[in-house]
Amino acid sequence: xxxxxxxxxxxxxxxxxxxxxxxxxxxxxxxxxxxxxxxxxxxxxxxxxxxxxxxxxxxxxxxxxxxxxxxxxxxxxxxxxxxxxxxxxxxxxxxxxxxxxxxxxxxxxxxxxxxxxxxxxxxxxxxxxxxxxxxxxxxxxxxxxxxxxxxxxxxxxxxxxxxxxxxxxxxxxxxxxxxxxxx
Amino acid sequence: xxxxxxxxxxxxxxxxxxxxxxxxxxxxxxxxxxxxxxxxxxxxxxxxxxxxxxxxxxxxxxxxxxxxxxxxxxxxxxxxxxxxxxxxxxxxxxxxxxxxxxxxxxxxxxxxxxxxxxxxxxxxxxxxxxxxxxxxxxxxxxxxxxxxxxxxxxxxxxxxxxxxxxxxxxxxxxxxxxxxxxxxxxxxxxxxxxxxxxxxxxxxxxxxxxxxxxxxxxxxxxx
Numbered sequence: 001x002x003x004x005x006x007x008x009x010x011x012x013x014x015x016x017x018x019x020x021x022x023x024x025x026x027x028x029x030x031x032x033x034x035x036x037x038x039x040x041x042x043x044x045x046x047x048x049x050x051x052x053x054x055x056x057x058x059x060x061x062x063x064x065x066x067x068x069x070x071x072x073x074x075x076x077x078x079x080x081x082x083x084x085x086x087x088x089x090x091x092x093x094x095x096x097x098x099x100x101x102x103x104x105x106x107x108x109x110x111x112x113x114x115x116x117x118x119x120x121x122x123x124x125x126x127x128x129x130x131x132x133x134x135x136x137x138x139x140x141x142x143x144x145x146x147x148x149x150x151x152x153x154x155x156x157x158x159x160x161x162x163x164x165x166x167x168x169x170x171x172x173x174x175x176x177x178x179x180x181x182x183x
Numbered sequence: 184x185x186x187x188x189x190x191x192x193x194x195x196x197x198x199x200x201x202x203x204x205x206x207x208x209x210x211x212x213x214x215x216x217x218x219x220x221x222x223x224x225x226x227x228x229x230x231x232x233x234x235x236x237x238x239x240x241x242x243x244x245x246x247x248x249x250x251x252x253x254x255x256x257x258x259x260x261x262x263x264x265x266x267x268x269x270x271x272x273x274x275x276x277x278x279x280x281x282x283x284x285x286x287x288x289x290x291x292x293x294x295x296x297x298x299x300x301x302x303x304x305x306x307x308x309x310x311x312x313x314x315x316x317x318x319x320x321x322x323x324x325x326x327x328x329x330x331x332x333x334x335x336x337x338x339x340x341x342x343x344x345x346x347x348x349x350x351x352x353x354x355x356x357x358x359x360x361x362x363x364x365x366x367x368x369x370x371x372x373x374x375x376x377x378x379x380x381x382x383x384x385x386x387x388x389x390x391x392x393x394x395x396x397x398x399x400x401x402x403x404x405x406x
Contacts, residue, residue, distance in 0.1 A: 075405050093263075153254070153294055
């Protein structure tokens with residue numbers, strides 16, 4: 001399976017980094033083709049809701065930053081794992097800023113899907129998504145529930161689905177083994 | 184007089200649908216006897232930094248934001264992260280929110296509403312309520328006169344905040360409107376949206392930018 005990891009941890013010296021390193025090694029050992037993007041190293045200008053990617057340069061952000069790389073790495077995968085520490089009850093703003101800039105992946109036209117208003121897809125296929133979360137001291141079960149719910153809505157907006165939420169308190173190997181269930 | 188800090192979390196800044204709605208709430212707040220609110224736009228970096236300081240001093244705070252991919256914009260989440268030092272303080276302000284979405288149905292915003300309620304709890308701030316309103320993008324093309332009923336209700340909410348310190352749940356329900364499309368209107372829209380005229384808001388902009396021919400481009404398609 002082609003797996004893209006989007007790492008939303010702003011701190012290169014965190015313990016989660018070590019975990020992620022091991023997680024990637026396990027995935028590679030299992031034969032997966034892994035691409036890792038450390039979002040903190042990318043030039044991301046953030047979405048300002050200008051809709052240029054819908055009405056000026058269809059499918060491309062007008063800011064000419066690294067958001068193109070995020071979009072490509074997402075589409076080129078079978079599964080994209082969003083990795084992030086949990087702060088203030090949610091994933092990092094670094095990860096959310098990257099996700100905001102994935103809006104060129106859909107089309108502005110409105111369609112009805114499952115009885116709800118959504119955007120028309122721009123591409124023929126979209127990968128699945130998964131969440132890998134490193135909780136902090138004040139993270140509780142409700143935070144994880146809310147985070148999972150919000151990212152499953154995000155996935156739906158991106159014509160994808162959230163296949164799992166893994167908490168980085170299980171071993172990296174176990175977490176990597178768990179991906180076998182995702183086809 | 185009671186003070187209100189009005190935070191506009193729209194990445195578009197002052198000329199945003201969020202700000203247009205917040206302005207109505209602020210009018211009602213002043214009609215209800217509140218002092219002129221301090222307004223800060225998080226999209227401006229100087230305002231962002233000032234907001235982090237002011238929120239620790241304010242009596243009441245109303246944060247307005249657009250829904251981005253069914254949650255908060257990265258800009259607003261960055262602001263929330265900057266509030267971490269406020270956890271555990273005893274005199275955090277009363278917190279209210281306004282969430283507006285492009286999609287019509289309020290159901291898209293309910294997950295975020297739950298997050299924001301939990302955020303208030305995390306900060307130990309009394310939650311005065313969350314205004315949820317769909318169809319926000321339509322405001323771009325609608326004159327004030329066409330929005331009379333919505334604006335009057337937003338003003339009511341501002342007045343309630345000034346007089347009672349919270350939003351009335353019934354007014355919040357009226358502002359939100361129907362939670363989801365009824366099966367009949369979903370079916371009707373499913374058909375109607377296949378007709379080009381219903382997508383005119385986007386078609387018109389694509390044509391203006393000479394991008395209409397390229398509207399279905401898929402530049403990131405992988406082999």
